[in-house]
Amino acid sequence: MSERLSEQAFNxxxxxxxxxxxxxxxxxxxxxxxxxxxxxxKVDIYDFNSLESILGGPDATVMGVLSTIGGDMxxxxxxxxxxxxxxxxxxxxxxxxxxxxxxxxxxxIGEIANIIIGSYVASLETLTGMKMRYSQxxxxxxxxxxxxxxxxxxxxxISDKAxxxxxxxxxxxxxxxxxxxxxxxxxxxxxxxxxxGIGGIDE
Amino acid sequence: MSNTIKVGIADMNVxxxxxxxxxxxxxxxxGAVLYDSNTKTAGLVHVMLPDSTKIKNNQNxxxxxDTGIDLLIEKLExxxxxxxxxxxxxxGGAKMFSFTSGSSDIGNIGNKNIEAVRARLKSxxxxxxxxxxxxxxxxxxVFDTETCELSVIKAGKQVNII
Numbered sequence: 149m150s151e152r153l154s155e156q157a158f159n160x161x162x163x164x165x166x167x168x169x170x171x172x173x174x175x176x177x178x179x180x181x182x183x184x185x186x187x188x189x190k191v192d193i194y195d196f197n198s199l200e201s202i203l204g205g206p207d208a209t210v211m212g213v214l215s216t217i218g219g220d221m222x223x224x225x226x227x228x229x230x231x232x233x234x235x236x237x238x239x240x241x242x243x244x245x246x247x248x249x250x251x252x253x254x255x256x257i258g259e260i261a262n263i264i265i266g267s268y269v270a271s272l273e274t275l276t277g278m279k280m281r282y283s284q285x286x287x288x289x290x291x292x293x294x295x296x297x298x299x300x301x302x303x304x305x306i307s308d309k310a311x312x313x314x315x316x317x318x319x320x321x322x323x324x325x326x327x328x329x330x331x332x333x334x335x336x337x338x339x340x341x342x343x344x345g346i347g348g349i350d351e
Numbered sequence: 352m353s354n355t356i357k358v359g360i361a362d363m364n365v366x367x368x369x370x371x372x373x374x375x376x377x378x379x380x381x382g383a384v385l386y387d388s389n390t391k392t393a394g395l396v397h398v399m400l401p402d403s404t405k406i407k408n409n410q411n412x413x414x415x416x417d418t419g420i421d422l423l424i425e426k427l428e429x430x431x432x433x434x435x436x437x438x439x440x441x442x443g444g445a446k447m448f449s450f451t452s453g454s455s456d457i458g459n460i461g462n463k464n465i466e467a468v469r470a471r472l473k474s475x476x477x478x479x480x481x482x483x484x485x486x487x488x489x490x491x492x493v494f495d496t497e498t499c500e501l502s503v504i505k506a507g508k509q510v511n512i513i
Contacts, residue, residue: 197359206376207491209506214448216457286448291506293376294489298447300360301379301460304399304414305406308361
């Protein structure tokens with residue numbers, strides 16, 4: 149079985165990622181009062197073992213904030229920053245006085261993720277007319293592989309692959325780099341593509 | 352010289368002394384090492400889910416605690432290992448995110464995996480010599496066929512040898 153995205157589906161998902169992550173990045177940009185740039189989202193189908201390499205290898209330590217999406221579509225959104233990025237993010241938001249890995253620093257990043265995820269989901273709802281609800285995001289600092297095992301297990305109940313819309317943002321002068329990843333089991337995207345008048349994913 | 356054999360997610364492999372076998376970044380998944388200290392042979396399976404009978408798409412046997420462990424035992428036997436000499440060391444099954452709401456079992460899957468692996472090993476009369484399971488952190492594991500030691504490495508590089 150080899151799923152692949154039609155060009156039309158690929159373009160549509162890239163555009164959704166662009167708008168969703170674009171709005172999310174704008175929210176973040178206002179919060180930290182810094183200009184952010186976003187590279188065009190990468191849309192692809194990954195098997196679980198190749199997914200880990202996106203975040204610098206399975207044993208790279210990262211901070212991930214995860215929210216599950218339910219409603220008309222089930223998916224997950226994962227906000228990921230490296231350790232240095234987390235430090236710089238907290239500095240940009242709260243000044244030098246706060247240790248990023250203190251309770252306050254971590255909850256600040258959690259709150260940033262909450263706003264980012266909220267604005268991403270709101271964009272998707274507006275664009276597709278679908279109703280989605282998202283869970284209170286939970287954060288975790290650990291190995292990328294261990295963090296990604298959580299969505300992989302969830303999607304693993306249905307298949308061995310995940311569809312990922314991965315957007316990367318950068319704040320040049322403050323050296324903040326991060327990812328906003330919307331992902332799900334492949335056929336969870338069918339409903340969304342159908343809403344846009346595009347066929348689902350070929351098998 | 353010894354090599355270190357890598358095992359991915361929902362994957363399995365075996366090795367003999369002097370090689371080592373590893374899997375990187377276990378979260379809620381379980382790494383189960385089955386080994387025979389006499390022949391210095393070991394196998395590692397990285398399972399994601401507890402029960403293949405509850406999942407429709409269950410062709411990949413290495414994905415599940417039940418079929419993954421069965422398959423690894425068969426593989427070791429095909430290498431000349433006597434089933435009665437097999438022992439186990441297991442790690443993983445963490446709760447990475449503390450979700451409390453929602454219908455999903457994200458918060459609980461680690462525990463279910465631990466229980467399923469223990470139960471399957473018990474049904475084969477395989478003794479778990481040591482384990483480093485549960486809690487809330489990820490683990491990388493390396494098994495040394497020479498010493499039969501399992502190194503459990505956390506993010507930040509602290510090592511627990513079991």
